[in-house]
Amino acid sequence: MQEQGLIPHLFRTEYSKIIAVLCKAFGMEYIALAEDIASDTFLQAAETWGMKGLPANPVAWLYAVAKNKAIDAIKRNALFTKKIAPELIQSTEINCEPEIDLSGQNIIDSQLQMMFAICHPSIPAEAQVGLCLNLLCGFGADEVADAFLTNRETIYKRLARAKEKLKSEHIILCLPAASEINNRLARVLTALYLLFSEGYYSSSQNATVRKELCVEAMRLTHMLVDNEQTSTPQSNALLALMCFHSSRFEARINEEGDQILYHEQDERLWNTELISHGEFYMCQASKGNEVSKFHLEAAIAFWHTQKTDTPEKWDNILQLYNRLLITEYSPAAALNRTYALAKANGIQEAIKEAELLKLDGNHLYHALLGDLYSNIDYAKAITHLTKAAGLAKNAAEKNLILKKAAAINTGNPSKAQEYLIKS
Amino acid sequence: MKEFLLIFRRDLVTTTAQQSPAEMQDMLKPWQDWMGSLAARQALANPGNRLSNDGRVVKSGNLVTNGPYVEIKEGIGGYIIVRAASIDEATELAKGCPIMLIGGNVEVRAVVPMDSNG
Structure with missing residues (x-):
């Protein structure tokens, strides 16, 4: 890797590891100190490496510098007397230096514990993903704001408030007790699911950012699955879901960043390796009797990796959506169920059911009705698509809908007909 | 929104009215599609349960009889709770119920909230 690109790359991979380990050593109330030390370390790297050239092992260099800075900070600060000294008095072995352990295992443990700290019940859900x-x-406030299409100020405040909470609630970095782990894990899984969805369905045009969110969500979910205590059927189901979805990542966005509809995707671009990984984690998830929302969504995503367009496939998808909706309602699931209903039970039945959905303010609802009517009633199809375009949240979605309307107008409805909302 | 109990009744006694395993399998999809349809409309408050045909009735004096079907053939096969603005709307929801495909019926009853005198 070029020297210029190396520091941003290492920042992305190593910054968060240093923070997690330091927070573990100092306690979450010193999170700001941990962030300062990690930032200073990278600043020093940028200055030193620029003048003296790259060290033989840049990562080891970063860890050594961070460790020294941490030890200095402890000595300098009142932290030593307040936090470390009481422990030393109890301890038989007198050791003046607290342990800053940047070994691989401690990094993994600290990051895993950090996930649980972030998803603590006292932290608002909307702050957890950020x-x-x-x-x-290792995303800065700017990058988080970019990913959520929110302004920097809002994100900055939200992050600062949440960190204040992490401090004031005296949240300790550790894995929850066995009796609580399922409840606490549920919140972690939800945050990772939202992080992945933000990348996968985000309206952001920046395909690189979106992909990065998916990759990061998968990396963190992998960490849960790699740990015996957190590798539950639900964690495995979530990872399977992410593998199946991301197998189509390259096929669903074109070079301009526009979305390509499911039936128009070039399946040669589907990543078969990720599909087989998904199948592996799906098997792991099937140990036991639990069928969670993640299991159902993973099974739906699995069927979408099967290109064959058979009634059996769509009836399976319909039944999975039925169960998903009974477990937990969401407008997206209600709309996708209606699409599956059209494919499995016929368009007339789907139209009848769609009209009972009461989702009049939802652009995807009108896009779906526009599709369902496209071969039956041109005028109605155009009316719904026009409504959908008016309600669309961004230019890309609006373009996609207008393209469909144009396809109907030119008498080529088959192009517009097959439209999967979650393509 | 109020909650309504939908009670599904059917003939549990007459031999010819009982379903074969294959017929029961065929009924699975209509039930799943109907429940999914209610859920998609946010009208399903509780997916309830199916009930086994086997049962006991305890009467005063601790008299126990087998099954609730001594006087009538019809028994409860299952129940769900739906969410609707009125009993009329709840009745509309009940109209699509697949129990009707096998000659059963649906009783619609408003759930009395805890803090109400009903």
């Missing part, structure tokens, strides 16, 4: 990006993936 905190994950910031503290576990």
Whole structure:
């Protein structure tokens, strides 16, 4: 890797590891100190490496510098007397230096514990995904704002408030007790699911950012699956879901960043390796009797990796959506169920059901009705698609809908007909 | 929104009215599609349960009889709870129920909230 690109790359991979280990050593109330030390370390790297050239092992260099800075900070600060000294008095072995352990195992343990700290019940859900990006993936406030299409100010405030909470609640970096782990893990899985969805379905045009969110969500979920205590059927199901979805990542966005509809995707671009990984984690997830929302969504995503367009496939998808909706309602699931209903039970039945959905303010609802009507009633199809275009949240979605409307107008409805909302 | 109990009744006694395993399998999809349809409309408050045909009835004096079907053939096969604005709307929801495909019926009853005198 070129020297110029190396520091940003290392920042992305190593910054969050240093933070997690330091927070583990100092306690979460010193999170700002941990962030300062990690930032200073990278600043020093940029200055030193620029003048003296790259060290033989840049990562080891970063860890050594961070460790020295941490030890200096402890000695300098009142932290020593307040935090470390009471422990030393109890301890039989007198050791003046607290342990800053940047070994691979401690990094993994600390990051895993950091996930649980971020997803603590006292941290608001909308802050958790941003905190994950910031503290576990090395995203700066600007990058988090970019990913969420929110302004920097809002994100900055949200992150600062959440970190204040991490401090004031005296959240300790550790894995929850066995009796609590399932409840606490559920929140972690939800945050990772949202992080992945933000990347996969985000309206952001920046395909690089979107892909990065998916990759990071998968990396963190992998960490859960690699740990015996957190490798539950639900964790495995979530990872399977992510593998199946991301197998189509290259096929669903073109060079301009526009979305390519499911039936128009070039399946040669589907990543078969990720599909087989998904199948592996799906098998792991099937140990036991639990069928969670993640299991159902993973099974739906699996069927979408099967290109064959048979009634059996669509009836399977319909039944999975039925169960998913019974487990937990969401407008997206209601709309996707209606699409599957059209494919499995016929368009007339789907139209009848669609009209009962009461999702009049949702652009995807009108896009779906536009599709369902496209071969039956041109005027109605155009009316719904026009409504959908008016309600669309961004230019890309609006373009996609207008393209469909144009296809119907030119008498080529088959092009517009097959439209999967979650393509 | 209020909650309504939908009670599914059917003939549990007459031999010819009982379904074969294959017929029961065929009924699976209509039930799943109907429940999914209610859920997609946010009208399903609780997916309820199916009930086994086997049962006991305890009467005063601790008299126990086998099954609730001594006087009538019809028994409860299952129940769900739906969410609707009125009993009329809940009744509309009940109209699509697949129990009707096998000659059963649906009783629609408003759930009395805890803090109400009903």
